[in-house]
Amino acid sequence: TGLYSSFAADGVFTKPLYTVAETNAGRSRIMSTGASFMINEILSKVNRPDFPLNWQSTEHMPKIAWKTGTSYGRRDAWSIGYNKHYTVGVWMGNFSGVGVASLSGANTATPLLFRIFNTIDYDSDQEWFRQPEDCLTRLVCSETGLAPASFCTNIISDYYLPLISATKTCDHMREVSVAGDEKLSYCNSCVPQTGYKKKLYANYSPDMLAYFGERSISYNRIPAHNPSCEKVFQESGPAIISPKNGSEYLISKKNPEPIQLSCSAGADVSRVYWYVNDKFYKTAEAGSRQFFMPEEGPVKISCTDDKGRNRDIRIVVKYVDL
Ligand SMILES: [Zn+2]
Ligand SMILES: [Zn+2]
Known part of the structure; x- marks a missing residue:
């Protein structure tokens, strides 16, 4: 909540105080006013996936920026909101840490957050953040937010930070x-x-x-x-160098060592994407070596390059007493 209050203060963080007796709160700028303004605009949009489904359209909607979160196992539902006057953090859950199936940041914590703002700052829409000088407006492709190419048909206006925001042309x-x-x-x-x-x-x-x-x-x-x-042979995807296709790998139960992932990709490739048993594992620079700890049994390893070419190999992993 302390961190979110810096969005409300144009990017300047002030350490929260817990009692009136405390003083000397340190202040430091953690982002530019332009970046802070863009986040405020994004987080105050009403058309979004985490808008509470159970919020009645007849209820007064406070003008705030907010962000929700739901932890793994539905143990915590949180929603933090702010406007120019207040920053409020709502956490809901069991103090014992037991998860509840119906607990979610969007549908449990956010309605309470809205009601708190309606109580402490009812007409909060009177004053909102103004576009600062270091944030300008440009036309972009709605698919990627990048400068439109000739094939981009849905062009929208969007905020950007000169010399910081990407200037790449759209490649959707x-x-x-x-x-x-x-x-x-x-x-x-x-x-x-x-x-x-x-x-x-x-x-x-x-x-x-x-x-x-x-x-x-x-x-x-x-x-x-x-x-x-x-x-076409060159086009058939990165060649996986390690592990070796069709091999059996023995891993010590006492001192398990991870298996190296490396490949040789085409000269036109800068990044590769590793998958283990069809699950995304990580992305890496084409020539780099990565490591992973496999589970016992047959393991499928796939490497896809940034041109979409893929290669699959299979190994068998056994954990042994060594
Ligand atoms: Zn486009
Ligand atoms: Zn060809």
Whole structure:
């Protein structure tokens, strides 16, 4: 709650005092006024996934910025809100730490937070944060919040911090050369001289593609790559160097050592995404070495590069008395 009060104070943190006798609260700037203003705008939007479902539209809605949280096992429901006058933190849960299925930050703690603001500061909408000079407005693509490209059709106005916010052009679509019947795709080295067309496809990140795959969500896929392409071998995803495909790994129960993950990826790859048993594990620089502690039994390891090419291998892990 102390930290949230710094959003209400244009980015300056003041250590909270618990008694009237305490003095000498230290003050320090922890973010720019522009960054603080942008957070205030985001956290005061009413159209959001954590808006309380049980909040009656007839009730007075205080003008505040707020953020909710629900802990693992539904042990804690919290909601912290602020305006120019007050910062209020609400925590709900059992003091014993026992979880309650119906406990959630959005539906349990936030309605109480709203009622507290209605009680202590009913007309809080009289005064709100003003856009500071270090925060300007620009047009962006609504898909990515980046500067619009020619294929971006939904362009909205958004706040940004000059010299700090990303200046990258939107890449939410990518142009792919495909056969006339859209059954094959081509790369620069195998595209025929005639009989192909260029088509835009949504440019999903590898973790989004893995998410769609897991949940069988259909999307407009880029067609399979031209089978007679000579570059196709290189295009088939990162080569996993460690662990070794098909090997059995023995791990000491007493001194368990993690297994190294490393791969060799294409020259056009800067990041790779590691998955263990189809679950996202971590993202890393293409050439870097990562480590993981496997569970006993068969383990599937997948490595996807930032161009969406994937490679799977399988190992068997045994924990032994060594
Ligand atoms: Zn776009
Ligand atoms: Zn090709």
